[in-house]
Amino acid sequence: MDYLFWRVLPNLEDHIFTWILWYIWKGRNNKVFSNLDIEPISILKLAETEAKLWADAQLLAILVVDRPIPSLPSIPGRWCLTDGSWKENDVFSGQRWYSTLQGFADLMGARNVRASLSPLHSEVEALI
Numbered sequence: 368m369d370y371l372f373w374r375v376l377p378n379l380e381d382h383i384f385t386w387i388l389w390y391i392w393k394g395r396n397n398k399v400f401s402n403l404d405i406e407p408i409s410i411l412k413l414a415e416t417e418a419k420l421w422a423d424a425q426l427l428a429i430l431v432v433d434r435p436i437p438s439l440p441s442i443p444g445r446w447c448l449t450d451g452s453w454k455e456n457d458v459f460s461g462q463r464w465y466s467t468l469q470g471f472a473d474l475m476g477a478r479n480v481r482a483s484l485s486p487l488h489s490e491v492e493a494l495i
Contacts, residue, residue: 461480
């Protein structure tokens with residue numbers, strides 16, 4: 368810790384320092400709870416990679432937010448959007464819906480049901 372706080376040249380950026388501390392902590396937990404030894408250089412390389420990926424993702428998130436968000440068509444009436452989620456080996460599949468019924472502010476819901484036979488079945492069950 369002495370080396371990280373005062374002896375690293377050039378000085379680390381704050382977010383890289385945070386990732387290094389996080390992976391030192393995870394390495395300590397691996398040693399204590401799973402009896403796994405991880406080389407310090409591996410921890411530093413992993414922390415550096417994760418810090419770079421995280422920083423790149425933050426830039427991408429800023430670019431995505433600047434784009435205009437498409438809206439629903441402004442056709443009068445009631446709109447009901449549905450979706451079903453399905454994974455091959457899961458016991459449950461998910462269903463969700465969103466309704467724009469006038470007089471109700473953003474009526475929505477979600478639920479889990481026993482797994483459907485296929486993704487198409489899951490979508491149709493959500494529609495029903």
